[in-house]
Amino acid sequence: MLIDACNIRKVFNGRKDKQETVAISDLSLGIERNEFVAIVGPSGCGKSTFLLMVAGLEKPSAGTLTIEGLPIKGPGVHRSIVFQEYLLFPWRTVEGNIEFGPRMRKVSKDDCRAGSRDLIELMGLKGFEDCYPHELSGGMRQRVAIARALANKPEVLLMDEPFGALDALTRESMQLELQNIWLKTRCTVLFVTHSISEAVFLADRVVVMSKRPGIIKEEILIDLERPRTREMHTTKEFRDYEAHLEGIVWEEVN
Amino acid sequence: MGQFKYRKFVSPILVLLIWQGISAYGIVPNWFLPIPTEVLKTLVGMMMSGEVPHHTLISLGRAVSGYLLAAVVGIALGLLIAWSTLIEDFFDPLIELIRPLSTFALIPIFFLWFGIGNTSKILIIFKSCFFPIVINTIAGIKGVDSKLIMAAQSLGANGFQLWTRVLLPSALPMIITGLRISTAIAMMALVGVEMLSSDSGLGFLVIDAQRTFDTERVFAGIGILSILGFSLDKLARYIQSKVLAWHSETSLGGGM
Secondary structure, eight states, X not given: OOEEEEEEEEEEEOSSSSOEEEEEEEEEEEEOTTOEEEEEOSTTSSHHHHHHHHHTSSOOSEEEEEETTEEOOSOOTTEEEEETTOOOOTTSOHHHHHTHHHHHTTOOHHHXXXXXXXXXXXXXXXXXXXXXXXXXXXXXXHHHHHHHHHTTOOSEEEXXXXXXXXXXXXXXXXXXXXXXXXXXXXXXXEEEOSOHHHHHHHOSEEEEEOSXXXXXXXXXXXXXXXXXXXXXXXXXXXXXXXXXXXXXXHHHHO | OOOOOGGGXXXXXXXXXXXXXXXXXXXXXXXXXXXXHHHHHHHHXXXXXXXXXXXXXXXXXXXXXXXXXXXXXXXXXXXHHHHOHHHHHHHHHHHHHHTXXXXXXXXXXXXXXXXXXXXXXXXXXXXXXXHHHHHHHHHHHHTSOHHHHHHHHHTTOOHHHIIIIIXXXXXXXXXXXXXXXXXXXXXXXXXHHHHHSOSSSHHHHHHHHHHTTOHHHHHHHHHHHHHHHHHHHHHHHHHHHHHTTTOHHHHTTXXX
16 A cells, blocks of 8 residues: 555634534545546545645644555655646746756756656647746646656656646546556556546546545446547446446535 | 837827927916926036036935835845744834825934934935835735645745745745835935935925026926936836746736
């Protein structure tokens, strides 16, 4: 087990009164090395909060959360996160954004440059190296954000609804690209999404969370061969997975 | 910067022509409203005699000193206040009490404490420039998206790197806006204080000409002040657009 979450609880203190919000009540989940796990669930179920905890950006209120058996105490460069809002540094060019992580770790300039060249190639950003984020489309910005996350050569890639702000076409092509990248790098991916079809398409295992306070309601393995293709969306197996998961999620919404 | 538009010259030229007509044909007396061409002649004379360059340099010296002092202290204190709530709680009441106070209300006290020389003039310019700078610096740092900080942390930025590589560049548009607002304020405070008490500088030049009813010289002085203010603002905008080339709003040519 690479990441092991055991009886995680997360409570947020209200700002005005002392009312507490239980975001996650009791969550246990194990993630194997090189696995692609998608988490789906209704809005506010705590799935993004869980992701932030694995990133070391939030602390669980109770329970244990470990990576390779060691407790997660803070952010680590081997756990990179990609957000829905891209969150690029607007004063840095595409290249500068991608090199941010290695530069912070004092990697030599030449090595940073070589690494970013490879990622620019991999993410199809060639010709945009010197653009600033505001000059790019949403899809391109998210490519930069993914490249920036990969620049630290993470063991775990955490993605918080990364394609949520993209149009349907861009979204589909990004899913295909993400699969290709994952097949090449074989890092562990924890992927939060609203889209059931996206979860089925990408993941080895889909985890469904209940509405707040979040617990894990169901886990199913997606036994579809790789690489997955667009055509698979219409196969019976794919449809069955989708229908099954939709049933569970809808129970939670109503 | 926007493209050069000739039609932007229409209204100033029209105003000058009407003014020329009214004053040159004696509709109003010249001691009341001088003829623009005569003002220009006076201005050229004052340039040639070295009078205008002399007073301009003195004025600029005061304005730049007060302004730079305000920029350095304002940005430094703003960063400290944004960094620590302890420092914020200490300085915030003082800032909120002194900030709304008109600079001119403090002039008598400044004259009393620092004399009527350059020190009090520079400090008055400092007072008027300081608050926009410090407040914009605080707002700039505090306004940084907390998720952007999270993103930087997860990429491996430590505490010091967060400040130098994320917070400062993020806040830069706001800080520069504060600095730009203050260039205009510096000019206002400068003229005010030079009119009240001085024997040099452009403010003195204007008020001294008024005392002797030399309206042409008054207008010539105002003209210089107007050109100076306009140029300083253009310079500030130019620096802003260079420093913030990455900023989407600046590259659209907008002043914020």
